[in-house]
Amino acid sequence: MELEQERLIDEILWRSRAENDDTRPDGDASGPWLPEIATVKSQVRRIWNAGDYDRLSRYMEVGAESFYRRLAPPPGSKFLDVACGSGQLTLIAARNGVDATGVDVADNLVERARERA
Numbered sequence: 001m002e003l004e005q006e007r008l009i010d011e012i013l014w015r016s017r018a019e020n021d022d023t024r025p026d027g028d029a030s031g032p033w034l035p036e037i038a039t040v041k042s043q044v045r046r047i048w049n050a051g052d053y054d055r056l057s058r059y060m061e062v063g064a065e066s067f068y069r070r071l072a073p074p075p076g077s078k079f080l081d082v083a084c085g086s087g088q089l090t091l092i093a094a095r096n097g098v099d100a101t102g103v104d105v106a107d108n109l110v111e112r113a114r115e116r117a
Helices: 003-020 034-050 053-071 088-095 107-116
Strands: 078-082 099-103
Touching (some): 034 107, 053 088, 053 107, 078 088, 088 099, 088 107, 099 107
Parallel strands (some): 078 099
């Protein structure tokens, strides 16, 4: 994921929180929780970068294809796959004429999706 995309996601999360509620999920109203999100995001990135999810995800392609058919996005529509992994759903959408974008916290998985494209 590029730095610009990470900043956009952080801004969306912050604005969503600011518009909806001034308290954190634990009930504490002492301030924003972006540092907590950054810590979790860092840990999640480390975990997903450590393994070979792409190898495992190949076994889920039939399920991804079935899910995509149920979504039935029309060709030419826009499709955002958040937590795209190595791009199974994103690539299926792109092959079917959809303007598909995949984002993931694990850069290695996004790179694998680019290679597969």
